[in-house]
Amino acid sequence: MSGIARDLISLGVLHETQTVHGQGRPSILLDLHPEGAFFVGISLLEDPAPMVLSDFNGNIVARRTMPLSRDPEVIADLISEALPKLLAERKDAAQKLYGLGVALSGFVDERQASCVQSTLLGWQDVPLANIIRQKSGIDTFIENDAKAVAVSEKLFGNARDIRNFSVVSFDDGIGCAHFIGGKLYRGNHGGAGEIAHCTIEPGGSPCRCGKRGCLDTVASLKAIKEMAKAEGLSCHSMNDLETEASLGNAAAIRVLHRAGNALGLAIAHLIQFNDPGMILITHVEGRFDGLFGTVMRQSVEANVLPRYAGQTPIRTQRVDGDLWARGAASIAAHNFLIGPTPN
Ligand SMILES: [Zn+2]
Structure with missing residues (x-):
């Protein structure tokens, strides 16, 4: 574990906060470095589609929009086009970009890779994460809108200390x-x-x-x-x-x-x-x-x-303008930090 921690510290993802003296060897508390990793989040629930850059604390540090399309290949092209402009707004973000998340309305498989079904987008079994990954070169995960918001609340929001909770999205x-x-x-x-x-x-x-x-x-x-x-x-x-x-x-x-x-x-x-x-x-x-x-x-x-x-x-x-895009970014952060979320 300490080897992994050392690697993450050298990458700038973790940083030491304080030394705690108790029984035995003193221990060092580690925390996530807010600027240690960045994630992109995109919401396919709105037109134009919001696109945000989030730091490791869930703060939105840059935002853009792109036109919404129902064609997965076009979506991947639009993301690849918009990405350099989004990353240009924050120094170092391109070097520390560890993932991209997409929130959409519909069912998503447990690998967070394929949209099983979406009435809004008219999709059935669309391997969206792979299509985006191939064009952008970035690790990509997709998620249902309400689930993305729940993950965002758990990682960065009001539910950090709550083990059992539900999100109901009213739309x-x-x-x-x-x-x-x-x-x-x-x-x-x-x-x-x-x-x-x-x-x-x-x-x-x-x-x-x-x-x-x-x-x-x-x-x-x-x-x-x-x-x-x-x-x-x-x-x-x-x-x-x-x-x-x-x-x-x-x-x-x-x-x-x-x-x-x-x-x-x-x-x-x-x-x-x-x-x-x-x-x-x-x-x-x-x-x-x-x-x-x-x-x-x-x-x-x-x-x-x-x-x-x-x-x-x-x-x-x-819902403010960032809610779903922030949720999408948190899906990428969650995968980087903890791994995917199958049961
Ligand atoms: Zn019904």
């Missing part, structure tokens, strides 16, 4: 990822935690997955907007809906109640199954300080065992 669709016992949990087929397709209203509206009454059909941002439209409301955002509800519009109140209840019920099940130390909800434009958030929290409390009520902190975080 046009609902995504989810779990850390269990300090490790990202994938399940047997990579589909662990896909709460979007839990049946919440048996026999309810048809879902794009082929079932009926899935959480996605009631509580996703897309579903909420569709329900509002069906109620004859001309609300284009959660903000509009919350405003209407606060003015006493019964239809807006009905929609937010139904959606908040459904999301709360799914999260209550999640708490009941896994007993996590935290639930982190990331959201693009959802508001959790109004009726929707209140009903969601009430629904969680009402549907967990009484002794669990109030025991699980539920945090909400608005």
Whole structure:
């Protein structure tokens, strides 16, 4: 171990912080050197696609965007073109670049190499990591968006000291990822935690997955907007809906109640199954300080065992421009530091 530590110190990845005198030989505490390694993260969830350069503490030190494409070869070309410009913004980064991560919407295999399926990108079994690696020459790993955010929270964010937690991403669709016992949990087929397709209203509206009454059909941002439209409301955002509800519009109140209840019920099940130390909800434009958030929290409390009520902190975080790209970079950092994340 000390041999490996010496190598990493000479590479500048680790540095000595202090000497601790206890029983036996004094020991030296080692820490990651923030500028010891850099990682690139790219989000394929937005157009244009954000691309960031992250240091070893998860700080974003440079950012660019590139056009989004659905053609894997074109994506790899665009990355290879943009990469030198991104690296030019930070001295030494090119010499200390240890990996590239890509976050996308869809299923990813446990080697973090192939996209098994993505509705958004229209992909089935696309070996994206290899295609990018061949063109860029950089070790590349890909990951599902919610899982990338969970890894980023575990490595650099609010979940550093939490062994068990879940991320719920609230967007046009609902995504989810779990850390269990300090490790990202994938399940047997990579589909662990896909709460979007839990049946919440048996026999309810048809879902794009082929079932009926899935959480996605009631509580996703897309579903909420569709329900509002069906109620004859001309609300284009959660903000509009919350405003209407606060003015006493019964239809807006009905929609937010139904959606908040459904999301709360799914999260209550999640708490009941896994007993996590935290639930982190990331959201693009959802508001959790109004009726929707209140009903969601009430629904969680009402549907967990009484002794669990109030025991699980539920945090909400608005997605800033870097969230998914930072998550993608953390996938590369995680692989460099700990290795891939199969169960
Ligand atoms: Zn479904």
